[in-house]
Amino acid sequence: MTEILAGPDCTNMAEVRAGVDSLDRELVALLRRRFDYMDAAARIKPERGHVRDEARKAQVIAQARAAAEAQGLPGDAIAALWERLVEASIEYELAAFDRRG
Secondary structure, eight states: OOOOOOGGGOOSHHHHHHHHHHHHHHHHHHHHHHHHHHHHHHHHOSSGGGSOOHHHHHHHHHHHHHHHHHTTOOHHHHHHHHHHHHHHHHHHHHHHHHHTO
16 A cells, blocks of 8 residues: 655655545545535425525636635636536535435
8 A cells, every 4th residue: 555645755656646636535535525515405495496595606616716716726627617516516416306205
């Protein structure tokens, strides 16, 4: 098992790849937690039409952009990722809403 090093401490590609793979597993676990909130939202919202909320979507993306820029990351790239994440979350929530009958 390769020790997971911080990015600045990596000296070869095996270490970089091990770190990226480890982070990817953590990100998927975080996404599971995020989608659990989509399950809760689908359970709580009284109508299917309440699932899509464009004002909230814009707020979430703007917050992600601001947080990214505060960390020195490219705001446009993070906003684009969050656009897709929010759309995937909406699709998931709609499906969860439909499953509840």
